[in-house]
Amino acid sequence: MSRLKGRVTLATVAGSAGVSVATVSKVLNGRSDVSPVTRARVQEILEKHGYVGRRPEPTRRDTIELFYQGVVNAYSVEVIQGVVEAGQAAGVDVVLNSRPKHPPTSNANPGRAASWIRQLIANGRRAAIGLTSELSEADLAALERARVPLVVIDPANTPEPELTSVGSTNFAGGVTAAQHLLALGHRRIGYVGGPPTSGCNQARMSGFRSVMDSIGAPVPPEYIWLSDFLYDDGVAGGSALLDLRDRPTAIFAGSDEVALGVLEAARARGLRVPEDLSVVGFDDTEVARLASPPLTTVRQPLREMGAVAVRTALQLAVGEPVASHHVELATTLIVRGSAAQHGLSIAAS
Template sequence: MPRVKRPVTLATVATSAGVSIATVSKVLNGRSDVSLATRRRVQDVLQKHGYVGRRTEPAERGSVELFYQGVVNSYSLEVIQGVVEAGQLAGVDVVLTTRPPRPHPQTSSTARAARWIQDLIASGRRAAIGISSELSDADLAALSRARLPFVVVDPANTPAPGVTSVGSTNFAGGMAATQHLLSLGHRRIAYLGGPATSGCAKARMSGFRSAMEAVGAAVPKEYVRLQDSRYDDGLAGGAILLDLPDPPTAIFAGTDEAALGVIEAARARGLRVPEDLSVVGFDDTQVARLASPPLTTVKQPLQDMGAVALRTALQLAAGEKVDSHHVELATSLVVRGSAAATS
């Protein structure tokens, strides 16, 4: 008689993966309190054995609200991908929405905030994550009353006490970008970034100023433009900088998209990049690699920032303590072809 193949059990999977049965169960149930390496090892063993668990009543996977302000761009897409991939590993759904709608003129911000939080809770959200979001005091108060964990990636302003955030070393990144231009012999360096209310933009500008002061390089008032950092802003701001009586030989833009706008403003004036003008961006999104010439930029680990935000939100939802209410991931300079030594 042919041998009957014995069914694979949790114990079999646990032994093969070198973990406990409880750990295998946590992975199957999408629990967040399992390290990424262990989770992947267990998932590999489950797939290898073709393990299929017993059918039970449909379990609520749980979901996390991910919202953003403004138009989705190359920056936010990178963060979104990091959040979504981390959600898949953790076994939770990520629901993407725009910023909570503005209140009706006859509706108070407190009432609007309460309605927003009620909708999140009714939808079974375990936590909320915002990308470059600026929440009102009413929003934060409603989140606190509902005990709904909230994590913001690259906060648009200085986070209120108790708000957990994930960002990058913006000051160090601003210094690295400027020091690179200084090492190429540039001294007439302009900064184009913002808006002025943005905490991360102010940190990048502070890094720029610090690097310039360290070598005694002057920063004329007209060399600093604090504005939004989209492509059109870079185009308009770059035009103003390049039309100055004594224009800069290099421009540090606060985002990759703004840097591309600066490059186009230079081309419209018959200037070559990097021969006549050096340009450095910030973020290292896909547009930096596709630019012509490829853009020298400061890399933010955007997908990692999204993943950390998701895991932190789930930790808070599980009632666990986090080591810090603000996490900064390291930036690094990526040298490509948009900056060259000054003649």
């Protein structure tokens, strides 16, 4: 059988098979009211001549909006991966968007929040997930009015009691980091962390300080540096602490990226890690494993946090109750090469 020339249509297939266009359409749609002989003849012609029908209308899938503020870093990449994988498993699409940080007067101007919510509704979002995002009262009120469920992962500001959020045991992680450094013989331990208003930063620092207070070695104010969770903040904070007359022998960093900045500050001053300075991070991202030396860090299950946020958001979207409005997943200490027994080199320098 020769191949039909030009664009193959239902009419050309019908003419070649000696049947009506309606019969060809029935075969394409799997109708049962066509004889087996006719069906076989039509299918043979369709296959031999590569008939391509109209592209079917795409089936609209449920979507979740994942939004963040600031820059995408090693921490957020891990969480985003967890959200996307959980979305695929649940049969929903994840749309990633960036939202600018709020101006100081954002709470007094609900128009900005209303515009954002209108976009969510127009795009058919079933729910929204915020990644370390700061939400204003206007944002929360607009989401509630529109009945768009919201789950926040590691809120940038201290979460309201009614806000559904997912995080890790940050306080316990701070305790673990302090206990590990104390067990290595360190007593002069500094903290370089994130924003003072960040709930997870407050918890990490509080856990660390509670252990230091309990052994009668309170952390002096000059040993605390708070800015953000990024590499440049680690360089700045590490530099400030390491330039002190009585510099710390160990630094607990509020994130792995901050810890990498502290490593650079130490390198720039000719200090060896871990011989002259021990460093412990927080997160256990890919950069912790690639650091030189590999970073001892407090691991939080970032991908699982993203997955829990997706499952919780979908529960809220269908009106199912959730067991808790705030879920904390366990942290664990991962020991690598950036922290060691306190020696004499820094004390003798």
